[in-house]
Amino acid sequence: MRELVLTAPAQRLHGEILARLMRAGASSRTQLADAAGVDVSTIVRALPELVAAGWISETVDQMQARTRGRPIKRVAVRGGHHLAIGVKIGPERIVGAVTDLAGDVIAAGTSPLDTRDPDRVLAAVSEMVRVLAGRGLAVVDQPEARVVGLGVGVGGHVSKGRVVTSPILGWQGVEVSTVLAAATRLPTVVANDVNALAAGEHLLGYGRRVDDLAVLTIGRGLGCGLVLHGRLLVGADGAAGEFGHLPLIPDGPPCGCGGRGCLETVASDRALVAAVRARTGDADVCELGDVERLAAAGDQVALECLATTGELLGRGIAALVNLVNPALVIVAGEMVSVIDHLEAPMRRAAAEHAFSSAWSNCRLKIDRGGDEMWARGAAWLAIRAAVMRPETFARVSPEVAV
Ligand SMILES: [Zn+2]
Structure with a gap:
């Protein structure tokens, strides 16, 4: 019933074998051993259980067998089973x-x-x-x-x-x-x-070839998922990565978490909408789409509020890269719809506030793929x-x- 708990090494190895096959497709036993950090004989001992239970199949790579004389076994997941x-x-x-x-x-x-x-x-x-x-x-x-x-x-x-x-x-x-x-x-x-x-990003998305990455979600709330050394980091009790609740603004606005001045209170989609509504005095600005439309029409206030939000997010990203030094930051969530207005100030602030090469060595990707x-x-x-x-x-x- 529970996940993210320590399990017996053999079962953990099964999980790592499947993760490798999902990320990279059909693989040789040697590739599986390298990915799991174990020797090939350990992989060879672990595979029969997975084969017998119908999770994976092993096939001989005929092309390899013809050209080099020695057949190489390839392991793949059993699709649809x-x-x-x-x-x-x-x-x-x-x-x-x-x-x-x-x-x-x-x-x-x-x-x-x-x-x-x-x-x-x-x-x-x-x-x-x-x-x-x-x-x-x-x-x-x-x-x-x-x-x-x-x-x-x-x-x-x-x-x-x-x-x-x-x-x-x-x-x-x-x-x-x-x-x-x-x-x-x-x-x-x-x-x-x-x-x-x-x-999902680590196995199937932009993080497929990266083992140290952060996923930031920007929308109603600001979230963060961390994969470090190839493993999802959840903390001692599942509360790791609460990026939106970095308490950055002294005596700032109240937050849904019960605190005050969390990053989320000034850089979420609600905060952006509220700022545009307050500064324009336009009571019809109720949701992100309204800000998007104003920005597309060149409304200066909307553009300034978006730039401020981008800068705050960039500061948050700098805090994050200074803490965990990811190779990749992926940004996803509803506010990706206005990312063209957020990205430049976000990158600028991240570069300005990051320590040493933590930002210059980090790639930023925007996931526009939805849910x-x-x-x-x-x-x-x-x-x-x-x-x-x-x-x-x-x-x-x-x-x-x-
Ligand atoms: Zn909060």
Whole structure:
């Protein structure tokens, strides 16, 4: 039920093998050994369990066999055999995707939410999972295909399957994994939504070839997911990466977290909209799209407010790169719609305030892909949790499971 906990080395190795296959596609045993930091014999011992349980297949590379005389075995995930479902719960909608073990989306869906009541939201998630599971299994159309788990991303502090606090949803102490596992009958993993996105970017997105990266989400809230040394960093109790709650402004505006002057109170989409509305005196400026339209029409106040927001975000990025020195920062979220106005001041401020070469050696990428990667990342967390559960391999015979 829980993820992000220490597991037995053999199960962790299974997870690392699958992660490598997802990031790089079919691989040799040597490549798997290099990626996991173990010797080839350890990989050779770990593979039969995964093969017998139907997660991966091994094939001989015929081309290699012909040209060099010695056959090379290639390992690949078995597409369509095992599926996982990822769901992101947002304040206005839930977004879901069912993926195969390669992380490819088999089916996807979105449901608007007219409530934030936890019971009703989780009932809507359960219904979406039921529909997606049916659609995914129908698409792959294989008798042995099954859904191995459900991954759910929620904004806020998530620990041990429970939402401790989610200012964006107004949730406090909401049990999510036990409720959804009972309703869907699927092993369920719950994570902070930006951590799920960071896992997705690392495996399937811009972070595919990078092992030290930060994902910043800019929108209603400001979030951060960190992958360091190839591992998702969640902290001692799941609260790492709360970029939006850097307490930067003394006696600043009140924040949804209960504090004052958090970065989120001056650089989120709400803060931007409020600043433009206050300075223009235009009561019709209610949402980000209104600011976008004003900026596109060359409104000077809107452009200045966007520049200020970009600078504040850049200062936050400088704080982040000074702390963890990532090789890549990926920016995603709703405010990507105005990134053309934010990016230059953001880069300038990051460069000005970063320590030594922390920024000059760091790449910045903008993910304009919308919500799908969040759900794919959540699905991967479910796959990883499934492959780390000993009962996943319970039906593997002892002769095979060396
Ligand atoms: Zn705060």
